[in-house]
Amino acid sequence: MAVSLLSSAYLDENSARIRAKPVPWEGYQRADLITLEELGYIKKVDRQPRAKVEALHLSEGRAYALLYLSLLKKLNRVDTMQCLLVLIADFLQDHEERIPLFFKAVESDPDLPYVPLLRTLEAQDEFVQLKTTQILTVLLSSEFAPLRAQQLRPFLNVLSGFIQGSSLNKRDIAVQCLETLLARPECRQEVWRIPGIIAGFMEILKRNSGPQMSYQVAFCLWLLSFEQNVTEQINKKYDIITTLVEVAQNAVKEKVIRVIVATFRNLVTKAPKENLPAMLVAQLLPFVKNLAGRKWSDEDILEDVQFLKDELNTRFESLTTYDEYTSELASGHLSWTPVHESDDFWKENASKLNDKNYEQLKNLISVLKESTDVTALAVAAYDIGQYVKHYERGKKFVADLGGKARVMELMTHPNPDVRYRALITVQQLVSQPWISA
Numbered sequence: 344m345a346v347s348l349l350s351s352a353y354l355d356e357n358s359a360r361i362r363a364k365p366v367p368w369e370g371y372q373r374a375d376l377i378t379l380e381e382l383g384y385i386k387k388v389d390r391q392p393r394a395k396v397e398a399l400h401l402s403e404g405r406a407y408a409l410l411y412l413s414l415l416k417k418l419n420r421v422d423t424m425q426c427l428l429v430l431i432a433d434f435l436q437d438h439e440e441r442i443p444l445f446f447k448a449v450e451s452d453p454d455l456p457y458v459p460l461l462r463t464l465e466a467q468d469e470f471v472q473l474k475t476t477q478i479l480t481v482l483l484s485s486e487f488a489p490l491r492a493q494q495l496r497p498f499l500n501v502l503s504g505f506i507q508g509s510s511l512n513k514r515d516i517a518v519q520c521l522e523t524l525l526a527r528p529e530c531r532q533e534v535w536r537i538p539g540i541i542a543g544f545m546e547i548l549k550r551n552s553g554p555q556m557s558y559q560v561a562f563c564l565w566l567l568s569f570e571q572n573v574t575e576q577i578n579k580k581y582d583i584i585t586t587l588v589e590v591a592q593n594a595v596k597e598k599v600i601r602v603i604v605a606t607f608r609n610l611v612t613k614a615p616k617e618n619l620p621a622m623l624v625a626q627l628l629p630f631v632k633n634l635a636g637r638k639w640s641d642e643d644i645l646e647d648v649q650f651l652k653d654e655l656n657t658r659f660e661s662l663t664t665y666d667e668y669t670s671e672l673a674s675g676h677l678s679w680t681p682v683h684e685s686d687d688f689w690k691e692n693a694s695k696l697n698d699k700n701y702e703q704l705k706n707l708i709s710v711l712k713e714s715t716d717v718t719a720l721a722v723a724a725y726d727i728g729q730y731v732k733h734y735e736r737g738k739k740f741v742a743d744l745g746g747k748a749r750v751m752e753l754m755t756h757p758n759p760d761v762r763y764r765a766l767i768t769v770q771q772l773v774s775q776p777w778i779s780a
Contacts, residue, residue: 349477349519353512357470358432361425363390376417384410388430400434400441407434408444409451416452416459421468428463428474435481442485456482461497473516476501480520484527495533499524499540506543514547518559525566535573541581548586554596561590561602568609575614584610584621585676592630597640604634604647611654619658620670628655665692672706675714677722683729693733701740704730708746717758724750724761728768738772747772 368389372382384406388396400407411434415427435441448455460482463475479498483490505517521540524530534540544560551557564583567573578584584607591603607627610618622628634648662670668682682688696704707730711723727746731737741747750772753765 349480349516349523351473351477351512351516351519354470354473354477354516357425358429358474361422361429361470364422364426365390366423366426371418371423377414381410381414385414389426393433396433400438404434404441405444405447408441409448409455412445412448412455412459413452415463416454419466421466421471424463424466424471425468425474428471428478431478432474435478439485442481445482446486457494464498464501469510469512472501473512476505476516476520480523483530484523489529490527490533492533495530496537499530499533499537503537503539503543507539507546514543515556518547518556518563521563522559522566525563528570531567531570531573534567535570538580541567541577545581545583545586548590551593554594554599557590557594558596558599558602561587561599561606565602565606565609568606568613571613574610575617578610578618578621582675584618584627585625585674588622588625588627588630597644600634601641601644601647604631604644604651608647608650611651615654615658619654621674621676622651622655623659623662623667624671624674624676627651628659631655664688665695668692669703669706672703672710675710675719676716677710677714677719677726679718679722683722683726686733689729689733693730693737696730696737697734697740701744704737704740704746705744708741708744708749711746711749711753717756717761720753720756721758721760721764724753724764724768728764728771731768731771741772 366389368377368382368385371377372379377385384403387399388407411427411431415424415431418424418427445456457479460475460479464472464479466472466475476498483494483498502517502520505513506521508514521534525534541564544563547556547560552560564577564587567577587603587606591600594600594603607618607622611622631648631652635645635652639645664682665688667680668688671677671680677683696707707723707726710719711727714720714723727741727750731741738747741750747769750765750768753761754769756762756765
């Protein structure tokens with residue numbers, strides 16, 4: 344992979360400015376911070392024409408790879424770090440074959456190549472941080488051996504901060520870096536251990552950051568969806584299915600839809616039990632039926648769409664009304680579907696919420712406690728009332744699981760419908776004495 348694959352107008356413009364700035368190399372030598380030999384080598388490339396520098400890199404590449412890393416390890420003035428990082432990036436630009444020269448530097452110093460680069464990443468200068476990020480991505484993605492956690496984790500923690508921060512330059516570069524790094528399975532597992540990265544991805548998608556950024560983030564999620572443990576948990580933790588459906592519905596670029604549909608296919612293939620219910624609640628079936636009727640330039644989309652359509656149809660046709668309700672609970676996205684307000688449904692099914700150690704009652708109370716969506720809160724509060732109305736022993740279980748206290752809190756919620764539903768349910772909860780189980 345060449346450095347040019349990570350594009351940034353910000354880095355390009357600032358690199359051009361830094362190439363022309365003088366650095367006090369002689370002063371470093373007089374202060375015994377660098378050797379006379381190092382001074383001689385660096386002066387040959389400092390602010391020299393590109394053709395001359397390229398010739399030196401071609402003839403003495405190994406020496407220059409070692410030189411740049413060694414100087415970066417010893418010198419920590421911002422302008423000097425900027426210059427060295429630009430020299431390293433220029434050395435690598437469009438020269439993939441030179442990447443192993445940085446790995447060979449370990450033969451001269453066990454700290455190389457990563458220790459000085461990871462230290463430089465901690466600098467407060469944005470250009471230094473981002474140029475280092477660009478270079479680290481090239482090196483880490485090109486390693487032949489599996490990456491070690493001590494190499495990856497500090498870097499990924501920095502990228503997590505970039506993605507969640509306010510700097511557009513940092514966010515842009517971080518997403519590009521992760522697009523590259525997530526091709527490696529060990530990197531996917533390390534990213535999964537850092538909640539801020541995926542939470543940051545979801546915020547980017549929800550902000551409608553434009554088709555290119557939406558595609559890049561969806562591509563990262565697609566790469567993550569090749570991991571079994573990720574597919575089993577990612578929707579429960581980050582609610583990605585609803586968000587991805589919305590992004591795909593609003594997408595104007597075919598490539599955005601293509602990568603989202605491919606992500607859904609992985610989620611269904613690897614963890615159908617965990618993901619199909621949420622897909623049905625998110626109305627993915629009518630959307631994929633619509634997609635199946637469109638013309639596509641990429642036939643892979645149609646194959647993935649047909650797969651999803653068949654899987655969702657099969658699941659939908661086998662659902663009972665109670666299955667639909669539990670699918671809603673599992674997704675956390677409750678809405679005023681007819682099932683909630685049907686007395687017949689509650690008479691028939693209220694006691695089923697107690698099955699498997701009150702699994703569905705716990706799910707309902709979890710929505711009540713965790714959701715920030717006012718419709719979901721209003722529906723969940725109403726459902727608690729229906730449960731205790733039609734299952735007389737239910738009040739004690741609701742109280743023991745924290746549901747009663749939460750409904751009482753919602754009586755002061757800013758939303759009037761949530762307050763009203765909570766009030767009605769509290770009346771149900773206190774209207775009769777408990778009947779022991």
